[in-house]
Amino acid sequence: MRIAAVAVVALVVETALGADLRLMGVGPDLMLLLAICAGMTGGAEAGALVGFAVGLLSDISLATTPLGLSALSWCLVGWSVGMLRSNVTLGNRSALPVVAFAATLGGIAIFLVVGDLVGQSQLSGLRHAYLLRVGVIESLWNALLAIPVGFVYERAGRGSAGAEALRRTDSPADR
Numbered sequence: 001m002r003i004a005a006v007a008v009v010a011l012v013v014e015t016a017l018g019a020d021l022r023l024m025g026v027g028p029d030l031m032l033l034l035a036i037c038a039g040m041t042g043g044a045e046a047g048a049l050v051g052f053a054v055g056l057l058s059d060i061s062l063a064t065t066p067l068g069l070s071a072l073s074w075c076l077v078g079w080s081v082g083m084l085r086s087n088v089t090l091g092n093r094s095a096l097p098v099v100a101f102a103a104t105l106g107g108i109a110i111f112l113v114v115g116d117l118v119g120q121s122q123l124s125g126l127r128h129a130y131l132l133r134v135g136v137i138e139s140l141w142n143a144l145l146a147i148p149v150g151f152v153y154e155r156a157g158r159g160s161a162g163a164e165a166l167r168r169t170d171s172p173a174d175r
Contacts, residue, residue, distance in 0.1 A: 002156040003038075007054050010034055010149075015061055021141075026134050028141035029104065030149065031058040035074040036103045036142070037153040039081030040096055046157075051078025069115055077107040093147065100146035104139040 010030040021027040031054040039047025055071030062070065081103050112131070 003050065003153070004053075006152060006156045007031070007034055007050075007057060010054075011057050011061065024133065024137055026137035026141070028145055029058075029107075029138055030145070031055065031070070032074055032077065032104060032107050033100060033142045033145060033149050034153060035078035035107075036081050036100050037096070037146070037150045039078040039083075039103075040085050040099060040150065041154050041157060042082065043086055044079050044082030047078025047080075047082035048075050049078075051075040065115060065120060066118060069111065069118065069120070073107055073111040073114055076110055077103050080106070093150075096146040096150050097143040101139045101143040104142040105135050108135045108138065 010033075014028070014030045034054045035047060035051030038050035042050075051074035052071050055074035056068070058070040058074070059065065059067045081099060084099070108131075
């Protein structure tokens with residue numbers, strides 16, 4: 001329930017304050033960042049579950065893309081980050097900004113490719129320079145916010161029976 005509350009607060013902050021947080025017209029994607037933090041903190045399964053849930057929240061607030069596009073994209077990003085965390089020894093705090101930067105770029109690429117596959121031609125019709133600028137600025141935002149958002153996410157998941165069960169089943173020692 002606490003992670004759901006964090007997701008709802010992040011959605012409210014993103015939609016209500018999103019215009020104020022823009023740099024050259026681009027703001028952070030807090031929903032994608034939560035999926036990344038879930039993957040880094042809880043592993044692949046937690047990353048996929050949280051990524052799908054926050055992606056669905058994003059889809060509900062977006063009217064320009066089909067329902068489920070962000071959910072599928074952020075699910076894949078959360079799962080990928082969780083698999084990376086499980087297979088490569090990473091210090092959560094120190095690696096999180098770098099992982100957030102790379103995973104945000106990857107998430108945007110996945111969103112664009114999957115969107116194009118489902119007929120969202122307006123996504124692939126954008127200028128490449130514009131897409132690159134949006135990707136880099138959004139990735140920088142998410143890298144900058146990765147430590148505080150990761151801290152909040154970790155605190156919200158601490159002590160949660162579901163989060164602890166996911167953490168135990170996803171740890172490399174259990175394999």
